[in-house]
Amino acid sequence: MLKEVTATRYVTPLREGGSLPGIVEADDLGTYVMKFTGAGQGRKTLVAEVICGQLGRRLGLRVPELVTMQLDPVIGLGEPDQEVQELLKASGGLNLGMDFLPGSLGFDPLAYEVGPAEAGRIVWFDALINNVDRSWRNPNMLVWHGDLWLIDHGATMIWQHNWPGAQASAAKPYDASDHVLAPFRPDIASAARELAPLVTEELLTEVAAEVPDEWLVDEPGFDSTDALRRAYVAALLPRAATIHERLTFDTPVKERPSQAPGWLTEHLAPWPHPTKQSGGEGR
Incomplete structure (x- = not known):
């Protein structure tokens, strides 16, 4: 199960996301990006974050550690922003935290080179979970210590919003033309040869088990949270075996030279930086 911590201080909102996540300190002395059950997108985005984030981590992709976070709404009483106050008041109880990566930068495809192997693993993974939110407009990737980290998996597994049509939805192709x-x-x-055999029923069952029960209760059409967990497994398992055959790029992929200044491309260069000694800085 996910590690559980308790929020001790709300630091600041992150207004890049539509759900208004916030930076929060916790009783384990860690700092997290907190996503709230009271946000407009609802608890299903948190379910997607857990299943897809933990699946990505199990497949060897870099996804920040996830935790569940207990929130006492009293933390929001001193917040001057009315919107933040309302969000915290509506989110008492169990929420989701993602390890905060201090000093990380948003991924810029014109400043950072990604090899075909790593790009293939990430695109294949996004195809598996039907991630519609990794475009050049909104990459949802960070560069930290020269490595790519994947964040924000709330807009995945669209079939969970219409379970009667889930199997048909999960069987659809994935258009990667707009992928960053x-x-x-x-x-x-x-990527398919490497990763698809790892996506077993056992692995998916273990990942689905990490979703807190309270985020799964009262789902129409399911008589138990275990039945709902099995539905997530049933949608993802067959998709893993064949999605590479149904992954398309409808527009030609073209090389795009970087327009970024030299200081930025050097900063984002894969670690170790060519101008620095290897083995110097750690995380």
């Missing part, structure tokens, strides 16, 4: 890593010639075939 499309220009990097992702090696999908190699």
Whole structure:
């Protein structure tokens, strides 16, 4: 199960996201990006964050550690922003935290080079979970210590919003034409050979078990939270075996030269930076 912590201080909102996540300190002395049950997108986005985030971590992709966070709404009483106050008041109880990566930068495809192998693994993973929110407009990736980290998986598994049509939805192709890593010639075939065999029923069952029961209760059409967990497994398992065959790039992938200044491309270069000694800085 996910580690559980208790929020001790609300630091600041992150207004880049529509759900208004916030930076929060916790009783384990950690700092997290907190996503709230009271946000407009609802608890299903948190379910998607857990299943997809934990699945990505199990497959060897870099996803910040996830925790569940207990929130006492009293924390919001001193917040000057009325919108933040209302969000905290509506989110008492169990919420989701993602490890905060201090000093990380938003991924810029014109400043950071990604190899075909890594691009292939990420695009294949996004195809598996039907991630519609990793475009050049909104990459939802961070560069931290020269490595790519994947964040924000709330807009995935769209079939969970219409379970009667879930199997048909999960069987659809994935159009990667707009994916932020499309220009990097992702090696999908190699990614499928490497990752698809790892996505077993046992692995998916373990990942689904990490979703708190209270985020799954009262789902129409299901008589128990375990039945709902099995529905997530049933949608993802067959998709893993064949999604590489139904992954398309409808527009030609073209090389795009970087328009970023030299100081930025050097900063974002894969670690170790070519101008620095290797083995110097740690995380």
